[in-house]
Amino acid sequence: MDPKTRYENERLAGKESRERAILEAAEQVFTNKGIEKATMQDVANEANVGIATVFRFFPKKDKLILAVATRKMEDVLSDFREIAEFNVPCLKKIELLFDKFSFLERHAQVKLLENFDSYVAHLTEPLEDIESYNSVYQEISHVFASIAEQGAKDGSIRPDVSAQDVLTTIINVFGIFARKLTLLSHIPVARQDFPPERQLTVLKEIFLSYLRNPNQA
Structure with a gap:
């Protein structure tokens, strides 16, 4: 595998991993706090990522x-x-x-x-x-x-x-x-x-x- 392809695969794998982490964190937050009361910041905190990262994957709650x-x-x-x-x-x-x-x-x-x-x-x-x-x-x-x-x-x-x-x-x-x-x-x-x-x-x-x-x- 050439370096460019390897880099692209690793980038995509990292992106999928972060998205999965955000979804799993959101599931926990929505379950424990309720969808209405939960905030995007709550999800970011649970996922241990910045709020900007959450919005990059999901622009709206x-x-x-x-x-x-x-x-x-x-x-x-x-x-x-x-x-x-x-x-x-x-x-x-x-x-x-x-x-x-x-x-x-x-x-x-x-x-x-x-x-x-x-x-x-x-x-x-x-x-x-x-x-x-x-x-x-x-x-x-x-x-x-x-x-x-x-x-x-x-x-x-x-x-x-x-x-x-x-x-x-x-x-x-x-x-x-x-x-x-x-x-x-x-x-x-x-x-x-x-x-x-x-x-x-x-x-x-x-x-x-x-x-x-x-x-x-």
Whole structure:
């Protein structure tokens, strides 16, 4: 490799490393302090870089917010893709998705995404470049649609329901409930006699029982 190419590769690697450090710092700051109250200086302090460096990568706070949220949604997309590729019936894939949502220790991720949803909901205008986030969200929908399509063909889902509509509704309901329980589980005054883990297990069993094709063993 010639010196010029090596220098360019090292420069790009350094740039990617700094950007990743800023995103990781922003994720921590947004999670702990809240998106609304967090400042770019807070992020710079967390990342141990100058404020000018943060603005060089992300000229506006909203661009940084969107980049962090998109990064977390890409993690969700990775989970969906992994499960979609398993060589198991559709019903088993739905169960695996339930289990992914049931990890209550993902409090930081859930708190960040809930904070992002609330922040966006209160904006008077859409976030600039929101297409990048929506693109990942749409890809998650496409992957899930492929799972639902399998359910309509492999016989693991009861044939008297619309696999796409019912599975989408059920997975959304379960996901919202899991996110709420995850947040409440970290609030001492909201402790419940019926453990959140058990509540999710019961809901999962109800949904799986409803979806299961009675004509299959």
